[in-house]
Amino acid sequence: MEGIAPPDAIIDAAGGFWQELDQIARTMLLPSRLNQVLAVLVMILAAHLLARLLSPRLRLWLRRREGWAKWRLRLGLVIDRRLRLILFSAMAWIVVLVMREVTWPSLSHVIRLAATIATAVLFIAFASRLIVNPLMRRIAKWAAWIWAVLYLLDLTPAAAQLMDSIAISIGSFRLSALTVLQALAVMTALLAGARLLTGVLTRRLADTADLSPTMRVLTAKILQVALFTLAVVIGLKAIGLDLTGLAVFSGAVGVGLGFGLQKVVSNLVSGVIILLDKSVKPGDVISLGDTFGWIDALGARYVSVVTRDGKEFLIPNEDLVTSQVVNWSHTNNFVRLDVHFGTAYGDDPHKVSKVAINAAMTVKRVLAQRTPVCWITGFGDSSVDYVLRFWISDAQGGLTNVRGQVFLALWDAFKEHDISIPFPQREVRVLGDEDGATPPKFIAGD
Structure with a gap:
């Protein structure tokens, strides 16, 4: 049976989620807990004012840190952006610890919940810095924030039921919004982990003296492709997609794309050839036409060549394979x-x-x-x-x-040493009759 989930199921799930949310709001607004809500608001205001006072001093202190590594400066900037949240979390946990010692734990329940949510949001903000791609980082960060808040408010069952009710069915295959979100979460986590692991392995390979520079790059590229492919496959399996049919479909699409992307495929294949035959490698000084510089990086589609004036030329790999390239340091650096x-x-x-x-x-x-x-x-x-x-x-x-x-x-x-460097000298003589009848002639000679 094919189609979209019936509206009644979606309405019932949305109603259940709203009831859970309404119940939490009513609990927070009980007379016995209004003081805690007010205390949370006061701490938010205090954290805001204190952050406005400390933030300029922190930025000035960071500007004076000469010689610091970039990651340390970036970490300082992240701390500056999250300073309000850091201050609120610290104040909230201090209040919770003090109130647990002097009174009943139930009298600090709202404050502890706010402190827990703030700490979770803060941890996710720092952990998301491991994701290099800005768009992927933003999506993962917001998704993790929403999930953390729902989990801490005990709303995940109702939210999961609502997302699962939004679905489409194609034969025996059912695809819900919950499944899609789970697949995206899995793929995002795996892709971020694959990128992080690739970076670590690339740095390790760079320190391996037994491998040539080209083999280091080739090994790193193979590991990157393998890890990224594994992340996508696991993500697709998470939504229950049959990869057998996808393989047949991708083969047909691949044939069509092969004709339209001949240059791209040619550059990819040329990149593999360059890495295997070791004709050029990072650090080599090459000349290609009017471009003279050293190879900064070998990419899957192009080679980055940096010239003496700071320009960076992205030369397609195919040009390096098919054109005449002067490698000034192929065999040695002399x-x-x-x-x-x-x-x-x-x-x-x-x-x-x-x-x-x-x-x-x-x-x-x-x-x-x-x-x-x-x-x-x-x-x-x-x-x-x-x-x-x-x-x-x-x-x-x-x-x-x-x-x-x-x-x-x-x-x-x-x-x-009184050695002279000569240069050509010319003299001009004007010849003519004594009476001036004959027009003058100009004769040039040494």
């Missing part, structure tokens, strides 16, 4: 750079080569264990041409800046 210059014909080339090599050695980033070399490359019109070759091991620090430092070192060394 990179050879060339600097071209020229000196006058009157300068001794043996002296020039020696001075140039010594000048390059004064630059910190030039490797001393790989001695620079200087060779004559030709005899130009105005100068003897040289090439100075040297090695560096930190290409991620930039190439233009180290070349500039070497040029400055050459300038200073040549000036100190």
Whole structure:
């Protein structure tokens, strides 16, 4: 039988829930408990005023905490946002403990209930920070708050009956609002746990020296996909969904999506190929077209490349597989750079080569264990041409800046040893007859 639950069942369940809620409200408003309700309101007002006094000082104190880890600063901000609730919980529990010692426990029942609810809400607010996704965190937080309040007020049976009455039936399969909420709660908890566990495993893998960087990333991605898939499957099983039919349906849908998402699938497959063949890895310095930088992270769809000017390029994995990529640190970190210059014909080339090599050695980033070399490359019109070759091991620090430092070192060394750097000179002569009849001619020459 297919259809939606009859309205009478929903109305009866809603009526039962309202009766339970009305009974709790009448109990709270009994003359013997009005004083407790008033005490709760007074403590709420006191917590509000005290929080307004302490919050600016707490924020100022946090601003002065230089060098603190980000998680500690975030925790301080969360405490500042929940300061009213923290103060109210503390005051309420103190009042409950004092009243239990000096009077009957029943005379502090309302205050204890308010303190318990406030503490539960506070605990959920802090625990929800473990969920990274903001939307998922907000949904989980509010759902947990509602459930905690209903549980502490002993309203969960009536609320569960009301949510279960809102349902649809498809054949033998019945889907109620309660089942959906339970599935969402299970999946949210499992996804949050999977994300947290993945983060912990990724940090552990990063400290494992036996694995290469690419294998660390690949292992982390496989664990992440496996844990997330397990969370979704368990959530679907929680609502009683038959996964056999879903597998057939997803296979048909997958074929259609494969044609429409060829680029996405290609990037995903290319990402796996990159991780397996270890052609690039985090920390490598690469050049792809006009982009030069080091790999910051390997993603499932793209590679993050950070340049020297702080720009972050998200390059699709397919481009790294199909295009020509220069990996400056694939086998090792050594990179050879060339600097071209020229000196006058009157300068001794043996002296020039020696001075140039010594000048390059004064630059910190030039490797001393790989001695620079200087060779004559030709005899130009105005100068003897040289090439100075040297090695560096930190290409991620930039190439233009180290070349500039070497040029400055050459300038200073040549000036100190009276080695001149020539430049082309031109002169213009004006030719004409003595009587000025013939128009002048301009001849350019060296």
